[in-house]
Amino acid sequence: MREWNTDLPNLMEPWFWTQPADEIDSVIARYHAEAPLDWFEEPYFSEWVAPSPGYWCVTRHEDIATVSRNTEVFSSARGITLGDNPPEFTEFFSSMIAMDDPRHARLRRIVAKGFTPKMLEQLDGGIREGAREIVNSICEQGSCEFVWDVAAALPLRIVCDLxxxxGSEYKFVFDRTNIILGISDPDFQPPDGDLATALLQAGADLAELMKEVAAAKQGGDGTDLTSMIVNAELEDDRLSEADLASFFVLLVVAGNETTRNSTAWGLKFLTDNPDQRAIWADDFEGVAPTAVEEIVRVASPVSYMRRSVTRDIECGGRQMREGDKVAMFYIAANRDPAVFDEPFKFDVLRDPNPQYGFGGPGPHFCLGAHLARRQITTMYRELFTRLPDIVAVGEPDLLQASFIHGVKRLDAEFTPAAPMAA
Known part of the structure; x- marks a missing residue:
């Protein structure tokens, strides 16, 4: 029987990620020095998640690239979070991110039409307008709760527009994505403690909304992604009702929460590193590409993804067996000293920056990465221009979760300014 590593804190424990950043970074540094790929105990999640003997925790940048690219041996089809969910979860949470080719490739090809350069240009106006309206809504106050008032507002709007x-459904969608991704956090758990029912209901609510929207778009001439899919001329270019619903759940969860958390973490990083903020402010457009990439690297909004081993194989000098679970901790790979100089430093000019904030290389690389970059850039352009002295106040209230490296609340202050006309 394989022995668990008990010398290091288990990165899969939700409480671990509520600690101060320097404490988390010190543990990640120990992983790289002592156990970059090792066998750990799978924590208890809940009574409805079947336990397993353990999991491989992968932290090296190079090893994650190997696992990400070798999809025949490292499968996504058995789940992308560590716990094995019960079969009834499949209806809402079995999107293409939890599939292998060829089914994954077919679904990705269909939905990729929503992320073409032409489609992103079509969304640009809405992104700029959204950022302007968000700043208008807070600019006279002199303070705000940055996560809900700013960071969450833009990606939620853009994903829904896509x-x-x-717009009347924005809050409905936001509340349910919080339940899905924050289910391990007491703030998002139902009073009766029935986590499984809460998750299933949130998924069912989003699926029903997508079903209603798809029905309304049928036969129309809309240019949004739902219209393009339901009105596709070829059968092979359409998604089933179930696949469309599960894709929507994936999009609002991944597209909303990850961009939201990168934006929120960004303000904290810029506040804590005024020298880096000054560099960006001095040449916003010139520095924006590397600054946004660095925000995503340090934020690492998705902490990890799971794969399952389909046959015995050696990886990173360790012998893995068929059926083993493998957790690729992107947040640790993004601090790998073998790849990044001064990995714990926030450097807006870092280049090259082969960060895994949008996942590892291979067929599951984040489809919405370019859209996320556009949103983060546009939001910070608006903030730097209109609220140039905005800063985070105090420490962020962190999400108690191992899957999402999230910020629940972050207070901000700035000099009040007048709203901008449309």
């Missing part, structure tokens, strides 16, 4: 979801 799918043709009306």
């Amino acid at each position: 799918m043709g979801i009306p």
Whole structure:
């Protein structure tokens, strides 16, 4: 029987990620020095998640590239979070991110039409307008709760616009994504403690919304992604009702939460590193590409993804067996000293920056990476221009979760300014 590593804190424990950043970074540094790929105990999640003997924790940048690219041996089809969810979760949470080719490739090809350069240009106006309206809503106050008032507002709006979801449903969508990704955090758990029912209901609510929107778009001439899919001329270019619903759940969860958390972490990093903020402010457009990439690297909004071993194989000098679970901790790979000089330093000019904030290389690389970069850049352009002295106040209230490296609350202050006309 393989022995678990008990010398290091288990990165899969949700409480671990609520610690101060310097404490987390010190543990990650120990992983790289002592156990870059090792066998750990799978924590208890809940009574409805079947336990397993353990999991491989992968922290090296090079090893994650190997696992990400070798999809025949390292499968996504058995789940992308560590716990094995019960079968009833499949209806809402079995999107293409939890599939292998050829089914994954087919679904990705269909939905990729929403992320073409032409489609992103079509969304640009809405991104700029959204950023302007968000700053207008807070600029006279002199303070705000940055996560809800700013960071969450833009990606929520853009993802819904992409799918043709009306603005009246924004909060409905936001509340349910919080439940899905924050289920390990007491703030998002139901009073009765029935986590499985809460997750299933949140998934069902989003699926029903997508079903209603898809029905309304049928036969229309809309240019949103839902309209393009339901009105595709070829059968092979359409998604089933179930696949469309599960893709929507993936998009609002991945597209909303990850961009939101990168934006929120960005303000904290810029506040804590005024020298880096000054460099960016001095040449916003010139520095923006590397600054945004560095925000995503340090934030690492998705902490890890799981794969399952389909046959015995050696990886990173360790012998893995068929059926083993493998957790690729992107947040640790993004601090790998073999790849990044001064990996714990926030450097807006870092180049090259082969960060894994959008996942590792291979067929599952984040489809919305370019859209996320555009949103983060546009939001910070608006903030730097109109609220140039905005800063985070105090420490962020962190999400108690191992899958998402999230910020629940972050207070901000700035000199009040007048709203800008449309």
